[in-house]
Amino acid sequence: MNDYEPVIGLEVHTQLATESKLFCSCSTKFGADANRNTCPVCLGWPGALPVLNSKALEYSIRVGLALGCEVTDRLKFDRKNYFYPDLPKAYQISQYDMPVNKGGYIEVESKGSGEKRRIEITRAHLEEDAGKLLHEGVVGGSLVDYNRAGIPLLEIVSEPDIRSPEEAYEYLVTLKAILQYLEVSDCNMEEGSLRCDANISVRKRGETKLGTKAEIKNLNSFKMVQKALQYEIERQINSLENHESVVQETRLWNDEKGQTFPMRSKEDAHDYRYFPEPDLVPFTISRSRVEEIRKTLPELPGQRVERFTQDFGLSRYDAHVLVQDKTLAHYYESCVQAKANAKLASNWIQSELLALLRTRKLDIRDCPVKAKDLAGLIRLIEEGTISGKIAKEILPEMFESGKSAEEIVEKKGLVQVSDPKLIEEVAERVLQANPKSVENFKAGKKQALGFLVGQIMKETQGKANPKLANEILEKKLGH
Numbered sequence: 510m511n512d513y514e515p516v517i518g519l520e521v522h523t524q525l526a527t528e529s530k531l532f533c534s535c536s537t538k539f540g541a542d543a544n545r546n547t548c549p550v551c552l553g554w555p556g557a558l559p560v561l562n563s564k565a566l567e568y569s570i571r572v573g574l575a576l577g578c579e580v581t582d583r584l585k586f587d588r589k590n591y592f593y594p595d596l597p598k599a600y601q602i603s604q605y606d607m608p609v610n611k612g613g614y615i616e617v618e619s620k621g622s623g624e625k626r627r628i629e630i631t632r633a634h635l636e637e638d639a640g641k642l643l644h645e646g647v648v649g650g651s652l653v654d655y656n657r658a659g660i661p662l663l664e665i666v667s668e669p670d671i672r673s674p675e676e677a678y679e680y681l682v683t684l685k686a687i688l689q690y691l692e693v694s695d696c697n698m699e700e701g702s703l704r705c706d707a708n709i710s711v712r713k714r715g716e717t718k719l720g721t722k723a724e725i726k727n728l729n730s731f732k733m734v735q736k737a738l739q740y741e742i743e744r745q746i747n748s749l750e751n752h753e754s755v756v757q758e759t760r761l762w763n764d765e766k767g768q769t770f771p772m773r774s775k776e777d778a779h780d781y782r783y784f785p786e787p788d789l790v791p792f793t794i795s796r797s798r799v800e801e802i803r804k805t806l807p808e809l810p811g812q813r814v815e816r817f818t819q820d821f822g823l824s825r826y827d828a829h830v831l832v833q834d835k836t837l838a839h840y841y842e843s844c845v846q847a848k849a850n851a852k853l854a855s856n857w858i859q860s861e862l863l864a865l866l867r868t869r870k871l872d873i874r875d876c877p878v879k880a881k882d883l884a885g886l887i888r889l890i891e892e893g894t895i896s897g898k899i900a901k902e903i904l905p906e907m908f909e910s911g912k913s914a915e916e917i918v919e920k921k922g923l924v925q926v927s928d929p930k931l932i933e934e935v936a937e938r939v940l941q942a943n944p945k946s947v948e949n950f951k952a953g954k955k956q957a958l959g960f961l962v963g964q965i966m967k968e969t970q971g972k973a974n975p976k977l978a979n980e981i982l983e984k985k986l987g988h
């Protein structure tokens with residue numbers, strides 16, 4: 510396996526978050542009754558004329574600028590011809606030789622390791638989506654739903670620069686974050702707003718020529734992309750080792766079986782007989798328009814990682830986890846703005862908060878605890894009003910009741926005991942009740958102290974200030 514090097518390129522189709530389709534005014538809303546969102550243009554009736562959605566163009570330029578692409582001066586659309594029942598016109602309006610964006614790159618950093626690799630982008634072009642065939646649950650045959658026909662897609666094609674399934678995964682996570690930050694797509698994979706095909710070949714290390722590639726489709730999650738690539742790398746290496754040739758073909762990933770299966774041998778671009786779309790004349794995009802769009806670009810995830818590490822003293826790893834989801838990053842920042850300690854807030858969000866959201870199957874967008882309330886809880890820990898242990902019990906209650914930490918602490922009398930007199934009394938009782946531990950400690954067994962502190966915490970139902978309990982015990986034990 511180590512004698513071979515995988516060569517991977519990804520094609521990502523992202524649905525642009527416009528309200529209407531790419532060339533007509535039909536709604537793009539997901540979940541409508543079949544064929545409700547259709548009109549003569551997206552159904553391909555003769556004589557119906559497409560008109561470009563300017564918002565879709567703007568969004569595609571936003572992506573191009575964020576990825577460092579060269580945005581074209583002149584926009585042209587082409588017809589990609591093929592027959593399939595989900596394509597009523599028998600062609601798809603796409604872009605062939607003059608895509609809206611060319612070049613560019615994505616920097617991939619594995620789990621905040623600081624080691625960045627640049628994956629080049631070949632192009633990012635606009636095209637319309639096809640309809641959808643429905644086979645399941647249909648009595649006596651299949652149905653077709655054209656609600657998706659004409660939905661605006663941006664196809665982002667990478668160079669074959671990716672060298673491992675893990676890197677493919679990181680690339681996709683990074684790209685998704687960028688698209689989310691740009692607010693050009695909801696990136697909802699379940700609703701088909703983000704789809705990915707992978708091209709993969711293998712070659713002997715040191716070889717510069719590309720091997721024969723297979724294209725894998727039907728990849729519905731980033732984890733599936735990673736698994737399918739792992740499988741395909743092994744399959745191709747086995748073929749080469751057995752002196753069989755790898756066939757250029759499209760393969761489908763079957764997640765249940767954990768295997769790819771051949772779907773069809775792959776057409777080349779010339780099989781589609783692209784030609785210029787006669788109903789949409791080429792036009793010039795002014796540089797001033799592009800520069801206007803550039804001014805609206807938000808802070809991007811990579812920039813935010815740098816800012817979080819510099820301003821808040823977070824590790825690159827922590828910054829990465831928080832930044833990957835725009836809403837999570839915003840939640841974190843709101844917490845810090847509400848005067849929570851930056852490092853504590855990062856820890857609490859990544860461990861306790863995300864775990865609670867996960868068990869309740871909630872997204873951070875639906876988090877019942879507001880950022881300022883989590884900040885309130887963290888401040889109570891910092892001020893020594895409550896212990897971390899008590900805080901962990903309070904947070905689920907905040908989830909259920911929507912109450913602030915202060916309210917819960919006050920109502921339940923959970924305020925941390927920091928009165929040395931009270932703790933001394935408890936410490937005295939604990940020492941008398943545990944002579945063996947005292948003996949052990951005096952004999953040099955330091956862990957006995959931890960046990961004794963634990964007994965104090967137990968006696969006070971977790972309310973004793975652990976730092977103070979420690980100090981008092983040490984003093985009493987003559988340290």
Ligand SMILES: [Zn+2]
Binds near residue numbers: 548
């Ligand atoms: Zn329409």
